[in-house]
Amino acid sequence: MEVNGILTYDGCNFLRQRLVLSMLTGKPVRIRNIRAKDAQPGLREYEVSLIRLLDCVSNGSHIEVNISGTSVLFKPGVLLGGILEHSCPNQRGIGYFLEPLFMLAPFCKNPLDITLKGVTNNKIDPSVDMIRYSLMPVMKKFLVTDEGLSLKMTRRGLPPGGGGVVQFTCPVRRTLRAFQWEDSGKVQRIRGVVFTSRVAPTVANRILEAAKGEFLNFLTDVYFTIDNAKGSSPGYGLCAAAETNKGSHLSAEAMSNARGEETPENKLPEDVGREAAWRLLEEVYRGGCVDSTSQPLVLLFMVLAPTDVSKIVLGPLTPYSMHFLRHLRDFFQTKFKIDEHQESSLVGEDEEEEEEEGPRTGASKLKLTCVGSGYTNISKGQV
Structure with a gap:
């Protein structure tokens, strides 16, 4: 909703999306009723820290916060x-x-x-x-x-x-480039890192063996590095990534419960390893050229590309990405064409053979198409 030339939103959800798009477009944004009915109303410490960070990255930004912290007016400056x-x-x-x-x-x-x-x-x-x-x-x-x-x-x-x-x-x-990214390829290897902090050295090996036990059922090129950190708090976890032969990367992670966290039971190292493996296999099942974490970044760069057609194939959109599409429409007036992606037949061009092939494995994919806004970095003099 636009009020007196200022895009106005209610609630604390998607604060980062609104501030980032405000910085890129130069459009001021007002966010009202931030946890207005909460026992502790207003902005949280990390949200205030984010606003300060954006202020440091830019020059000339103007920020107004009311006494209770439930309303923010953000007038962006120049990215410095x-x-x-x-x-x-x-x-x-x-x-x-x-x-x-x-x-x-x-x-x-x-x-x-x-x-x-x-x-x-x-x-x-x-x-x-x-x-x-x-x-x-x-x-x-x-x-x-x-x-x-x-x-x-x-x-x-x-x-x-x-x-x-x-x-x-x-x-x-100065500018980005339009692109068509429609083939995610097949997973050819899995890489990752097992991290521990202030726990027994054997914990990392237990996580590694549990995760590899899941992945080795599907492919043999699996390798993890171990990072035994000396941090101030104990914990452990695993971050794994699947790389395809077409340059796509799908990632997932899991970690132990933090000290003082109220949970019904503690996670064993084997549980963490299997959980990370299952989450990565779910990302592979969802498919697409990028994983769930990268969806908003890709959608933004498609909008910022030159005035040419950009296409990408994604797995099911996350709720965060769905709202990001709405915000892109509000700030850039850019709409995406969303179609169901039809995978090419692996059998041949004969339609009868394609029908007999049966249902495809994996989740249904979406093809998103848009025309870039021709965004130019006015502060950058050369490409």
Whole structure:
């Protein structure tokens, strides 16, 4: 809803989407009734931290918050970038702050080099490992080159203590390119990392063996690295990624319960390994050229591409991606054409043989098509 030239929304949901799209389009946004009926109304600490981060990345942003914190008026400035450092509250993971930066970083005036401190792995947000496996390949595909693009974790931090340190660097681009990405390929190998912190060394091996026991039923090229971190909080987990012969990456993860977390029972290392494996197999079943975590980033880059047709095949859309499509329509006036993807027959061109082949394995796929808005980074003088 637009009121006096300001896009207005109610509620705290999808705050990141609205602020990121406001930064890219330059349109001011007002968010009202943020937990107005809650026992503790208003913005949470991590949401305030996110707004401060966006203010640091930009120049000239104007932010107004009412006394109770239940209403925010955000007038975006110019994306500046540069060398920055930000401490993230331990209530949310560093992934909560990294995802918006992936959307904004290519369109800054200066290459972004930011150091984030906080929790690297938790159950709510994508971990830094998962972002490396999932979002980084998508960024490389759009930026064409990976020169200057990196995501390094110098220290791992688990909840509730945190203490992790992550450095993200990204080059700038004047424009993106339109693309057609319709073939996800077949899974040819599985890679991943098993991480532990302040637990017995044998825990990592127990997680690894449980996960490999699930994957080896389907393929033999399975390899995991082990990261025994010396963090402030105990815990363990696994992040796994499936790579296809067409350059697609599908990822999933699972981790132990955090210290002080109210849960009916503790997870054994074998449970964590099997849970991560099952989640990755579910992502493979869902299919598509990118996994659930990367869907919003791909949809955004399709809208920001030049005024040409872009296509991609995705698995079932997540609720977060569905709302992101609505916000893209509000800010860019861009609509997607969504069709059911018909996979090419593996038997031949004979229709009778195709009918006899039976139902396809995996979830139904969607083909999303849109015409890019021709977005240009006005601060970047050259491609």
